[in-house]
Amino acid sequence: MSFTFPSAEWATDYKRKLDENPAYREAAAAWTFGPIALVIKGDAAIGLAEDVGLFLDIDRGVCRDIKVVSRSDADKAPFCIAGEYSRWKSVIRKELDPIKAMMQKKLELKGQMTTIVKYVNASRELVESATRVPTQFLDEK
Amino acid sequence: MSCANDLSFSVYQPTRLVFGDGAVGELVSECKRHHIERPVIVTDKILRTKTDLVSRVEKSLGARLGGVYDGVIPDTGVEVIDDGATFVKKCGGDGLISLGGGSAIDTAKGMAIVLTEGGSIRDHQGASRLIRKQTPHIAIPTTAGTGSEVTLYIVVKDHAAHEKMNFMEDRIIPDGAILDPALTVGMPALLTAATGMDALTHAIEAYTSLNRNPVSDANALHAIRLVVEFLPRAVEHGDDKIARGQMLLAASIAGMAFNSSGVGMVHAMAHVIGARYGVHHGTANAICLPHVMRFCSDELGARYRDIADAMKLPIAGLGDEATGQRAADAVAELLKKLKLPLRLRDVAVPEAELEACAEASTSDGAIVFNGKFATDKDLLLGVYRNAY
Ligand SMILES: [Fe+2]
Numbered sequence: 001m002s003f004t005f006p007s008a009e010w011a012t013d014y015k016r017k018l019d020e021n022p023a024y025r026e027a028a029a030a031w032t033f034g035p036i037a038l039v040i041k042g043d044a045a046i047g048l049a050e051d052v053g054l055f056l057d058i059d060r061g062v063c064r065d066i067k068v069v070s071r072s073d074a075d076k077a078p079f080c081i082a083g084e085y086s087r088w089k090s091v092i093r094k095e096l097d098p099i100k101a102m103m104q105k106k107l108e109l110k111g112q113m114t115t116i117v118k119y120v121n122a123s124r125e126l127v128e129s130a131t132r133v134p135t136q137f138l139d140e141k
Numbered sequence: 142m143s144c145a146n147d148l149s150f151s152v153y154q155p156t157r158l159v160f161g162d163g164a165v166g167e168l169v170s171e172c173k174r175h176h177i178e179r180p181v182i183v184t185d186k187i188l189r190t191k192t193d194l195v196s197r198v199e200k201s202l203g204a205r206l207g208g209v210y211d212g213v214i215p216d217t218g219v220e221v222i223d224d225g226a227t228f229v230k231k232c233g234g235d236g237l238i239s240l241g242g243g244s245a246i247d248t249a250k251g252m253a254i255v256l257t258e259g260g261s262i263r264d265h266q267g268a269s270r271l272i273r274k275q276t277p278h279i280a281i282p283t284t285a286g287t288g289s290e291v292t293l294y295i296v297v298k299d300h301a302a303h304e305k306m307n308f309m310e311d312r313i314i315p316d317g318a319i320l321d322p323a324l325t326v327g328m329p330a331l332l333t334a335a336t337g338m339d340a341l342t343h344a345i346e347a348y349t350s351l352n353r354n355p356v357s358d359a360n361a362l363h364a365i366r367l368v369v370e371f372l373p374r375a376v377e378h379g380d381d382k383i384a385r386g387q388m389l390l391a392a393s394i395a396g397m398a399f400n401s402s403g404v405g406m407v408h409a410m411a412h413v414i415g416a417r418y419g420v421h422h423g424t425a426n427a428i429c430l431p432h433v434m435r436f437c438s439d440e441l442g443a444r445y446r447d448i449a450d451a452m453k454l455p456i457a458g459l460g461d462e463a464t465g466q467r468a469a470d471a472v473a474e475l476l477k478k479l480k481l482p483l484r485l486r487d488v489a490v491p492e493a494e495l496e497a498c499a500e501a502s503t504s505d506g507a508i509v510f511n512g513k514f515a516t517d518k519d520l521l522l523g524v525y526r527n528a529y
Contacts, residue, residue: 103403103509104352105151105311108269113307118504120516 002134004141005092006040006052010133011066014054017129018063024125025061031122032060033115037074039082046085046138053080056126079111089137092130098123150354152401156280156291157317158393162382164321165281168201168238175277175316177236179207181229183249184240186211194283194324198240208232213245216415218298219306222251222262229256236277239315242336243287243422246280247295250313253278262297263306271312279317283324285375285388286336286423288343288396290318296412305416307506314400320393322386330376333388334479335423337372340364340392341472342426346405347398349437349444349512360398365451367391369475376479405511407433409502410525417498420488427481428488431473432528436520437513438465444512445469485529495525 003010018024035057042050053074057064074080081098083091087106090096099120101107109116116123157174159167172180182198189195189211199206210228212221225248229237239249251262253276258265265271280290295308328336344364347357368391374384410433411425438445442461449456449468456464473483482488490498499522502508508516515521 099509100352102268103309103506105269105309108267110267110270112266112304113268113309113506114305114504117506117509120509 002136004136004138005088005133006054006068008068010135011054011068013133014130015063015066017132018126021125021129024122024129027061027125028058028119028122029061031058031119034059034078036079036081037069037077038088039071039074039080040088041082041084043085048085048138051082075110079109079116081107081109083107085138089139091127092135094127094131098127148354150352150356150401152354152356153311153314154291154397154400156315158291158320159317160320160386160390162321162323162386164319165198165201165324168198168279168319169203169205171279171317171319172202172205172236172238175236175279177277177279178205179232179234180205180236180238180279181207181232181234182209182238182240183213183225183252184209184211184245185213188241188245188283192327195240197324198238198281202238207234213241213248215244216296216298217244217248217251218300219261219263220300222248222297223255225249225252226255236279238279238281240281240283242282242284243289246282246287246289246315247297249278249280250289250295250315251297251308252276253313254308254310263299266306266308268307268309269311271310273312275312278313278315279319280315281319281321281324282389282392284328284332284336285325285385285392286339288340288392288399290315291393291396292400318393320386320389322382322389325385325389326380326382328379330379331480333379334372334376334481335421335427336392337368337375337388337423338427338430338476338479338481339423340388340395341368341372342407342411342430343395343399343404344368344391345430345434345448346407346511347395347402348448349441350399350402350405350510351512352510353402357398357402360394361402362447362451364391364395364398365448367394369452373475373478403510404507405433406437406502406508406515406521406524408507409505409511409515410498410521410528412505412507413498413501414485414488414490417494417501418488418490420490424482424488427476428483428485429524429528431469431476432524434469434472435466435527436515436524437511438462438469440513441465485525490529492529495529496522499525
């Protein structure tokens with residue numbers, strides 16, 4: 001059983017994997033800066049008609065909810081990280097470190113960079129949990 | 142770095158550089174080239190009242206001049222940028238000419254965003270968010286160090302919120318830069334030394350960055366050669382236009398290096414020392430640089446070997462790590478020669494706060510690409526203590 005990235009089912013399983021990851025809880029224990037939205041940019045060639053957001057409602061090491069949202073709702077999060085589908089695929093496969101990707105202009109960031117950099121270990125655990133979701137990528141269907 | 146299979150990078154360097162003694166005379170042609178009909182000068186009050194630099198640029202612009210915004214302060218802030226953008230709108234300006242050090246250039250980069258995107262600079266914090274071409278901007282540096290005329294970075298203080306905002310946007314790299322040694326001959330010796338050390342730090346950190354690439358490598362090594370040869374001359378003989386010109390080039394070339402590679406631990410420390418104790422950015426870098434080089438030399442010795450070569454140091458027979466230590470010693474000797482402060486205690490950094498400084502440096506964006514892993518409070522604290 002695998003879940004299409006991005007989709008509501010993928011988001012639900014991702015939340016489950018985060019809940020099961022004590023290293024994330026520890027690394028993000030002091031995070032009080034609000035939700036983070038991840039935006040996967042639309043790409044008609046792979047059947048993603050428009051930008052899709054994953055809204056991560058995170059606080060003090062706990063993920064309260066992950067929802068699939070529109071780009072405009074994603075933009076309302078205090079931190080919004082956007083990128084092409086292929087970039088997110090590389091992140092999920094741990095081929096691309098998301099913080100380095102921001103510094104290398106491979107991912108776009110809205111929000112305070114220093115806060116994100118400070119939580120480098122939490123970001124690694126966010127990725128680690130994502131890799132544990134059995135994922136079906138749109139361009140491999 | 143050789144052309145290994147995993148070599149992958151991008152470089153975007155759009156600034157048109159106009160170099161030469163008297164190059165400020167080219168300003169009108171450059172305005173036309175960048176479609177600026179009514180330029181507004183962005184500068185500070187000291188430059189405007191205590192030097193003739195602003196009036197020289199005004200004269201060179203003639204009837205085109207839209208106005209002069211002289212509200213720039215040493216570490217630019219939200220209000221300065223927002224007020225500046227309002228001023229430009231009132232003047233009917235359609236382009237910016239920044240004149241001064243890094244803060245004037247950074248202010249104009251921020252104003253360019255507000256003028257094009259609207260709102261306050263506060264609304265645009267982040268990285269790679271801007272899609273459109275921004276308001277045209279020609280930078281005229283009057284110091285030789287920050288390289289801001291060719292880079293995508295701005296650091297803006299939000300004085301009300303006591304926060305620092307970082308911007309990293311290809312779209313704010315100035316369209317043009319005028320590098321005119323005649324405009325830097327009046328710079329005081331200490332400022333020349335400190336800003337020059339900022340350029341050297343950019344070059345050394347670019348060359349040892351995890352994110353380095355063959356283009357940044359080439360720029361970094363040449364900038365190192367120029368600084369080592371010409372900075373002592375420019376400090377000792379302020380009116381030496383050749384040395385001044387070569388230092389302007391060194392700063393821009395080092396700027397191009399770190400524009401694509403990023404910087405490292407020295408900047409992660411200097412940003413904190415600057416923000417907390419008001420230590421000049423170049424001076425803070427100068428103090429920390431040799432200590433960071435010593436800390437990194439066990440892992441980055443091979444890179445320091447190239448740096449030592451560029452510095453023309455006698456390193457025959459030395460191993461990589463010893464070469465790194467030798468290069469660090471040479472940087473410390475340069476500081477002495479330039480009469481810059483050598484220790485953090487000399488610039489009134491309190492010893493009791495080194496731990497807080499180390500903690501703050503772990504969240505500075507510059508630490509991400511340091512060539513040796515350094516995102517750890519205890520590692521940073523060790524270097525802070527050595528520099529104290
Ligand atoms: Fe710098």
